[in-house]
Amino acid sequence: MECVVQGIIETQHVEALEILLQGLCGVSKERLRIHELCLKSGPNLGAVASEVRLLCDLEQPVPTWTVRHVGGAMRGAGAEQISVLVRTMVESKVSKNVLRFFYALGYKLDHELLRVGFSFYFQRGARITITVTSANKMLKLHATEEAVPVTPGIQLVEVTAPAAADNYNEVAAAVSSFCEYLAPLLHLSKPGVSTGIVPTAAAAAASLMSNGGGKQL
C-alpha cells in the first residue's frame, strides 16, 4: 500500500521548490528520467483489463526496470477524512525482459510517458519520497529522445510513502504534515482532485531564491 498526494507547481518555481526540499530533507536530489510504459491486459487474460506500469530508469548507467501495479484506492467515510490517498501498490525490480514477457502474456501497450525531474527522500514517521517531474509525451512510438512536455509550464509534484494496512494512518499523518511545509509553494491533494496553484507561490519562491533568505526588520 502507499499513501500518495499530488500537486502542481509552475515550472518557474521548481528551482525554489528544490531549494526548499533540499533544506527540508537534508540530502541532495536524485535526478529522475523514467520511461513509463503502461500496459493493459488483453481480452485473453480476463474480462476486466488490468494495468501494469513498467518503469525504466534511464538515469542509471544500465537502465533498470521496475514493474508496478497500482490497485484501487481505499474508499469509504474513513478514507474521505484522510487527506491523502491510500491505495494498494505492488512494485518490484525486474530484468529487462519484462516488456517482452508481458507482451507474451498478452498485455498491450496502452500509453507511454517520459518523466524527467528529480526526487528527494525524507524520513520522518515514514519514508517519504517527493518527486518533481515534468510529464513528456512521445509523438512517435518509443521515441524518448523526442519527447515533448504535455504541459510545458506546469510540473507535477508527487509525495508518496509506503504504508501497510496497520499503519497507514500514521503514514498519512506524516505525509500530511510534510505537505504543510510545502504550503507556501504548492498545495497537494489526492490524485484526481485539482488544486490550482498557490497565490503565494511567487513570493515564497522569490524569498527562497534570494540570497538573504528571510527579511529582518
Place this chain on the structure above:
Amino acid sequence: MASSKPSLASLRTSTSSPVPIPSPNVLPVMLSSKLLPEMEAEDNLKREQLLLGLQNLPIPAQIEKLKTRIDMIAAACESAEKVIADTRKAYGLGSRQGPAIVPTLDKVQAAKIQEQENLLRAAVNFGEGLRIPGDQRHVSSALPMHLVDVLSFGDGTQNFADNSGAYPKNTPSSMPSGNINPQGSTLQAPGAPLIARSVPSPSAISGSTSFDNASTPPLPYANSPRPGTSMMNTPSPQQQAQQQQQQQQQRQKMMQLPQQQQQQQLLAQQQLRQSSTPGGLGQNSVQQLQDLQGQSQQKFQQVHGQHQMQYSQSLGHQQFSNRQLQTSHMQHNMGQNQLGQGNQLRSHLGQFGGTANSALFNAAQTSPNSQMISNMSATMSSQTLLPRVQFGLSGGHSQRSHASQILSDQMFNMGAANTANMVQMQQQQHGQQGGFGNMQTNTQNLQSGMVALQSTQNPNYPQQRQQNQQ
C-alpha cells in the same frame, strides 16, 4: 477600576505573605468574585490612587471629577489614534484592520492554469492524451537504447491495447516475434472478433466475379506454366476461392498499416468468400487479385515503415500481386490483429514470405500436381524462412477447414528454426492446391518476382531469416 484577574503565577510571585493556594476547583470562583485577599488588597490600592484628593469630597462631586477624567483620557486617545492613522498613511503602511493583500490571479490566467493542470493530471494518472492511434503505432527508425535489445524487431508495435481482437493463444517464448503469437492463436476465435482489427482489406470484394476462362485462366500456381490444364488439379472451386480470398486478405493485411476500412473490407471479403461459390476457378481470385493489386499499391505508398518501403518499391506490379496472393493464402486473419497494429515486420514478412507459404498451402490443399509440386519445391528451396512470419500472422481463421491444421502447424513453427519451417512446408506440399492461381501474371514474372523478393529483403530482418535466404 476592576483589576485584572491575577494569574496564579503572579499570585505566587507578588504576594508578600504566603497565600494558601486554593484547590483548582475553588480558584476560578474566587478569582471571579475577587475574594482572594491578594486581589482585594490590590483593589484597595488602586482605588486609593484614583481617588487621591477626592476622598474628602461628597460622592456626586467625586463622580463629576471622575467623569471629567474619563473624558480627558478619551480625548487623548482619539487624538493619539488620529496621529497614528496619519502617520500610517504617510508611510503607506496600510490600514490596520485589513489583512495583507493577497496577490490574486486574474480569471483568465487562473483558467488557463486550471486547464493545464487537468491535462497534466489526466496524462499522468490515466494516460489521456498520450495514446497514439493505431495507424501511427509503428516503431520509429531508432529505438532508444534501453529498448533496442528488449524489443526484437517488430515486437513493440504489435501489442496495442486498441486492438480488440481476441488472442486466445500465446506463442512460445522462443519465437522471435512474440507479438505475433497472441494473434496467431486466434485459430479458435471466430472470424468476427478478428475482423475487428483494423486490417486493410481489398476494397472490392465481390463474390461473383466474371472471369473469362477462355482468355487468361488464372494460374493455380505461380511457377507452373500457364496452360489452363493446371486448373484441373486445383481443388474444388470453393476451396480455391477460399484460398484465394484468404491469400488476398493476408496480403493486404500484411502490407498495410491497420485501418478501419480495411478491417471492414476484410470482413466483407471474408463473408463474401464464405458464402460465394465462384463459378470458375480463380475467377474470384483473379478479380480480387486485380483489386488487391491496385489496393496494395496504393497502400504501399501509404506505408512509411522502413521495411515495407524497401521492398515494395522494388517489386513490380505483378510481382507484388503474386506475392500478395500467395501470402493471403494464409487465410487466417493474419493481418487483422497484427497488421492492424502496424507491425512492420509482419507486413514485411508477409509480403516476402507469402510466396513460399502460399505455395505450400496451395500444394497441400489441392490434389498433387507433379508440376506444381516441383514448382513448389523449387520455390521453397529458394525461399527463406520469411514465410515464418506469415504463419504467425494468420490467426485462427474459422473459414479454414483443412488448412487450419496446416496453419496451426505453421504458426507453431514460427519460432522454430528454419529447418523446421522448411520441413513443414514440405509436408504440405503435396496437398496444396495452386494458390498461385490468383495471379494472372505469368510464371516468369512470379518467379522473377520471387527472386527479387528475396533479394530485396529487409536487412532489418532478424538474422535467422537472412540465413535462409538464398
